[in-house]
Each structure stands twice: as structure tokens, then as C-alpha cells.
Amino acid sequence: MLNRDGVASKEQVLSRFPSNEVLVKAKAITECYEEIPCNPCATSCPFDAIHIGEDINTKPVVDFDLCTGCGICVYSCPGLAIVIAQIVNDKARFKLPYELRPLPIVGEIWDGVNRSGDVICKALIEKVTYTARVDRTALVQVSVPLEFIHEFITVRRVL
Amino acid sequence: MINKDLVIIGGGPAGLSAAKLAAESGLSSLIVERDFKLGGQLVKQTHMFFGSEKQYAKTRGIDIAKILVDDVLKYPEMVEVMTDTTVVGLYEDKVITLLHNDEYIKVQSKAIIIATGASEKVLAFPNNDLPGIYGAGAVQTLMNVNGVLPGNDVVMVGSGNIGLIVSYQLIQAGVNVKCVIEASSSIGGYKVHASKLKRLGVDILTSHSVKRANGTEALESIVISKLDNNWDYIEGTEKTIEVDSLCISVGLSPLSSLLSMIGVDMKYVSSLGGLVPYIDSHHETSVKDVYVAGDVCGVEEASSAIVEGYLTGLIVASSLGFKHENYDELYRDFKAQLENLRSGPFGEKTREGLQEIARDHDVK
Ligand SMILES: Cc1cc2nc3c(=O)[nH]c(=O)nc-3n(C[C@H](O)[C@H](O)[C@H](O)COP(=O)(O)OP(=O)(O)OC[C@H]3O[C@@H](n4cnc5c(N)ncnc54)[C@H](O)[C@@H]3O)c2cc1C
Ligand code: SF4
Ligand code: SF4
Numbered sequence: 170m171l172n173r174d175g176v177a178s179k180e181q182v183l184s185r186f187p188s189n190e191v192l193v194k195a196k197a198i199t200e201c202y203e204e205i206p207c208n209p210c211a212t213s214c215p216f217d218a219i220h221i222g223e224d225i226n227t228k229p230v231v232d233f234d235l236c237t238g239c240g241i242c243v244y245s246c247p248g249l250a251i252v253i254a255q256i257v258n259d260k261a262r263f264k265l266p267y268e269l270r271p272l273p274i275v276g277e278i279w280d281g282v283n284r285s286g287d288v289i290c291k292a293l294i295e296k297v298t299y300t301a302r303v304d305r306t307a308l309v310q311v312s313v314p315l316e317f318i319h320e321f322i323t324v325r326r327v328l
Numbered sequence: 329m330i331n332k333d334l335v336i337i338g339g340g341p342a343g344l345s346a347a348k349l350a351a352e353s354g355l356s357s358l359i360v361e362r363d364f365k366l367g368g369q370l371v372k373q374t375h376m377f378f379g380s381e382k383q384y385a386k387t388r389g390i391d392i393a394k395i396l397v398d399d400v401l402k403y404p405e406m407v408e409v410m411t412d413t414t415v416v417g418l419y420e421d422k423v424i425t426l427l428h429n430d431e432y433i434k435v436q437s438k439a440i441i442i443a444t445g446a447s448e449k450v451l452a453f454p455n456n457d458l459p460g461i462y463g464a465g466a467v468q469t470l471m472n473v474n475g476v477l478p479g480n481d482v483v484m485v486g487s488g489n490i491g492l493i494v495s496y497q498l499i500q501a502g503v504n505v506k507c508v509i510e511a512s513s514s515i516g517g518y519k520v521h522a523s524k525l526k527r528l529g530v531d532i533l534t535s536h537s538v539k540r541a542n543g544t545e546a547l548e549s550i551v552i553s554k555l556d557n558n559w560d561y562i563e564g565t566e567k568t569i570e571v572d573s574l575c576i577s578v579g580l581s582p583l584s585s586l587l588s589m590i591g592v593d594m595k596y597v598s599s600l601g602g603l604v605p606y607i608d609s610h611h612e613t614s615v616k617d618v619y620v621a622g623d624v625c626g627v628e629e630a631s632s633a634i635v636e637g638y639l640t641g642l643i644v645a646s647s648l649g650f651k652h653e654n655y656d657e658l659y660r661d662f663k664a665q666l667e668n669l670r671s672g673p674f675g676e677k678t679r680e681g682l683q684e685i686a687r688d689h690d691v692k
Pocket of ligand 3: 199200201207208209210211229245246247248249250251520
């Protein structure tokens with residue numbers, strides 16, 4: 170349970186995902202389930218696709234019609250609570266925030282990890298964006314088998 | 329004796345912001361900071377901050393410190409800064425005594441803003457004085473300011489935002505964080521921080537506390553135990569964990585000792601972290617021309633400390649005859665920002681606490 174161990178429930182996670190039809194295009198998944206005084210996701214989105222509104226404690230809501238999956242909110246979120254998900258054939262493609270070193274290198278296979286920190290699959294590193302704009306939070310694009318689309322959350326270096 | 333219009337004690341986000349608004353209003357000030365550099369807690373915060381853009385959300389704390397310091401350095405004629413200088417005495421006639429390089433300096437000020445922040449609370453358990461047992465803030469300073477690792481295997485006590493964030497930064501520094509333990513039955517800090525740790529494989533054990541530490545020369549292991557609903561240890565649930573460091577993050581308490589020296593009316597308010605001064609809506613204490621801003625009048629966040637600093641700087645300048653040309657507009661804006669930041673469930677404790685220390689004559 171989120172309040173006790175930090176792991177969001179399956180229902181909570183699914184409530185943030187659009188249908189698989191919508192995910193043919195890349196969309197932002199905001200795993201921010203609590204009213205906290207925070208809004209950079211909303212103010213950083215160039216397409217006005219994340220809504221928080223006047224009261225900064227309101228939880229973010231994504232308008233999937235407006236979201237282009239650009240990934241700006243991913244490295245703007247101080248909670249590292251946003252990933253971009255997309256379905257590409259039999260793979261789920263993610264863009265995720267990564268702040269550990271060393272950074273992954275394109276072509277490497279890293280472990281795919283779920284919300285409890287367990288390794289669940291392999292993840293192919295497809296792209297690593299590390300420019301001044303991302304301000305030390307790398308934006309890592311990876312693909313994992315489609316069946317893990319609702320379980321996968323981050324990558325871990327294989328030791 | 330040196331004479332000043334305004335002395336600001338503490339060069340953290342609250343003090344710096346107060347100096348900026350005072351300068352913008354035309355009032356000169358002296359910032360006294362005991363550390364070697366300005367920035368307060370921010371100088372060790374390598375993570376992106378929460379809040380809204382107005383308070384530099386999504387910017388890393390270390391970079392917010394630079395922005396706030398640059399803001400006051402824009403007024404070299406108006407803002408004087410003394411670092412490595414500790415305020416050791418405060419008197420009712422607003423004489424302040426400073427210690428700098430073993431030199432004792434006396435300053436007479438017309439008004440004073442106390443922005444001394446807060447200090448870490450300690451936790452009582454057998455052997456809690458073994459080397460290797462630190463406050464979480466101290467560990468953050470060691471790592472992020474001095475570049476020194478506290479140890480190899482760490483357990484964090486406390487799952488508030490500081491405990492969660494420092495655990496994450498320990499992992500970034502390559503330290504093995506074995507677990508976070510929390511006495512309460514639910515995680516104290518923002519769940520986004522907790523989830524971030526959990527996915528890195530760190531367990532957060534709620535309803536657990538540390539029972540004792542073991543070691544001869546230094547910390548070697550700790551014994552943790554489950555707690556019942558009354559926070560009593562449950563017999564038979566003890567577990568020994570081998571660690572060379574233990575980080576304590578069980579809250580902060582306002583550094584209000586200077587206020588006690590001049591007999592400011594104070595009250596113990598646990599939701600604000602401890603002993604805090606009664607204040608009016610202008611952040612003035614019961615002693616005329618002595619104001620407070622930031623964590624010293626209730627432990628909160630840098631976001632609110634910045635806005636409280638702006639507000640207090642604006643007000644003090646006006647009371648000394650330097651009214652900002654946009655006073656009314658700024659006043660309303662700062663008040664609205666504070667209200668907005670505190671409006672959610674995480675602001676509830678602050679809202680309640682602030683009501684307890686509101687000075688009566690202020691109810692307008
Ligand atoms: C690990 C951690 C993470 C945090 N994360 C966030 C976050 O994400 N977002 C957020 O908004 N806030 C965050 N905060 C909180 C934020 O850092 C504080 O609320 C904020 O710094 C308070 O500002 P302040 O100016 O009141 O006090 P401080 O920053 O503590 O500054 C007080 C200054 O006064 C000086 N001082 C004290 N006594 C004297 C004296 N006698 N003479 C001279 N100088 C003195 C001190 O040296 C210090 O520099 C975090 C804090 C910590 C510890
Ligand atoms: S991915 Fe881009 S368009 Fe979509 S919500 Fe985030 S910032 Fe906005
Ligand atoms: S920026 Fe991240 S943590 Fe902040 S409200 Fe948006 S999703 Fe939540």
C-alpha cells in the first residue's frame with residue numbers, strides 16, 4: 170500500500186493509464202496520487218496538457234488529446250513521478266527520468282524493475298538525453314516486452 | 329557601536345528574501361550568517377524542489393541558493409553581508425552582539441528580522457552517541473558540501489521528506505541504504521519520494537523503531553523492533569541489522585534561542601516543531617520591531633520561507649518609512665502565495681499551528 174511501503178496499488182496505476190489504443194502515441198503517465206503543494210509538471214508543459222489549476226495542491230490530470238509525449242514534464246517533475254509510455258508493435262516504449270551514475274549507454278540491456286524494486290524483465294536502452302535542458306535528470310528511452318507495460322517503472326544497471 | 333536600520337540574523341532563504349524586498353523598498357540591511365557562505369539549508373539540497381514556479385520549483389536547492397544570493401548581491405550599496413559571524417547576544421533595546429574571528433562586535437539596530445531556521449531533533453536510545461550515528465542533515469552536509477561519505481551501509485530513521493530525500497541522495501552517492509524505518513503506521517513524507525526509493529529496492533518499514541545501537545569503538549549494528557499502536561516495542565520482533573552508519577531524521581525544531589534572550593512571548597506548538605514566538609500578521613513578535621521569518625517561526629519548506637522573507641522584508645521597510653511603490657499589490661500576492669502553499673493536507677499542521685501563535689491584538 171502506497172502509504173505504508175511506497176508502492177502504488179494496481180488500481181492506482183491503471184487509473185493513470187489511457188487505453189492501449191491511445192498509447193499508440195506516446196503519452197505522459199503521472200504517478201502522483203497525493204495532494205502536495207507542487208505544480209512544475211503543469212507549468213512546464215508547452216502544450217497545456219497537464220492540469221493542476223489555481224490550487225497548487227490539486228493532483229495533476231493529463232489531457233491525452235493534448236499530450237504529445239514530448240517528455241519535458243518527465244525531467245521537470247521533482248518527484249520523478251512521470252514517465253512517457255507508448256506501444257510500439259509488441260514492445261512498450263518508455264521515457265523515464267534517471268539520476269544515478271553511470272548513465273546507461275544506447276544499445277545496452279539493463280534490468281527492468283517494477284514499483285516494488287524487483288527485476289521483472291530486460292530493458293533495451295534506445296536513447297539517452299542528457300543536455301543542459303534536462304538539468305542533470307537524464308531522460309532515458311527504453312523498450313520492454315509489452316506485457317510489462319503496467320508493471321515496469323525504471324531500469325537498473327546489471328551488476 | 330555600529331548603527332544599522334535593519335539587521336537580518338540568518339542568511340538562509342528567509343533572510344535573503346527579506347533583504348531583497350527591504351532593498352527594493354529602499355531600506356539598507358545587514359545580513360549576519362554564522363556559516364562560511366550564504367544560503368542556509370539550500371546549499372546542500374541537490375534535488376529539485378517542490379512548490380510553484382514563483383518559489384523556483386523544479387530548480388535544485390543549490391541553484392535556488394545561487395539565485396537568492398545573486399538577488400541580494402544586485403544591491404551592493406544596500407545589503408551588507410557578514411558571513412562566518414554568529415549572533416551570540418540579543419538585547420531588548422535591539423543591541424546585537426556578534427562574534428567574528430574571535431572579535432566581539434556590537435550593533436544597534438532599529439529593527440531586527442530573526443531568520444535562524446531550525447535544528448535537527450535527536451532520538452533517545454542506548455548507545456545513540458556512538459560514532460557513525462548522525463543527523464540526516466549532517467550527513468547531507470558531509471556528502472553534498474564536503475564530498476565525504478558517511479559510511480558504506482546505512483539505515484535511515486524517519487520517513488519524512490528529509491529522511492526520504494537524504495536516503496535517495498545516499499544512494500546517488502553510492503551508499504547502500506539498507507532500509508528506512510518509521511515509527512508511525514504510515515509514511516510521513518510525500519509518497520512520490522517514497523516510491524522513488526522503493527523502486528530502487530529500499531524497503532520502508534512503518535511501525536518500526538530503533539531499540540539500541542551496538543558497537544565498541546564505533547557503530548557496528550542496530551537492533552530494530554516492531555511497534556504497536558501505542559508506539560511500544562512488540563517483544564520478539566527484534567531484528568539486528570549490520571550497519572556502519574545510522575541516520576536520524578525525526579524532525580526539526582525552530583532555532584528560537586535568540587528570541588528567548590529578549591523575552592519574546594513564545595509557545596510550544598508541536599505541529600510547528602517546538603518553541604515558537606507569537607506573531608501578528610506582519611510577522612512581528614511581542615517585542616516591537618523584532619520580526620521573524622522562515623523555519624524559526626514554524627518548520628515548513630523553503631518555498632514558504634522565501635515568501636515569508638519577502639513579506640517580512642516588505643513590511644519592515646514600510647514600518648521604517650520605506651514603503652515599496654507596489655506595496656499593496658506585493659502584500660496581497662505574498663499572502664496569497666502562502667495561503668496557497670499551505671492549503672492542502674500537508675499544510676494542515678502548519679495552518680493549525682499558526683492559529684495557535686496568532687497574537688490576539690491582530691484579529692482585525
Ligand atoms: C533534506 C532537506 C530537504 C528539503 N527539501 C525541500 C524541498 O524539496 N522543498 C522545499 O521547499 N523545502 C525543502 N527543505 C526545507 C528548507 O530547506 C527549509 O525549510 C528552509 O531552508 C528554511 O529556510 P530558513 O531561511 O528559515 O532557514 P535556514 O535555511 O535554516 O537558514 C537559517 C540560517 O541562519 C543561520 N543562523 C542560525 N543561527 C544563527 C546565529 N545565531 N547567527 C548567525 N546566523 C545564524 C544558519 O547558519 C542558516 O544559514 C528541505 C530541507 C532539508 C533539510
Ligand atoms: S509529455 Fe510533453 S506534452 Fe505530454 S504532458 Fe508532458 S510536457 Fe506536456
Ligand atoms: S511535478 Fe511531479 S510531483 Fe509535482 S505535482 Fe506534478 S507530477 Fe506531482
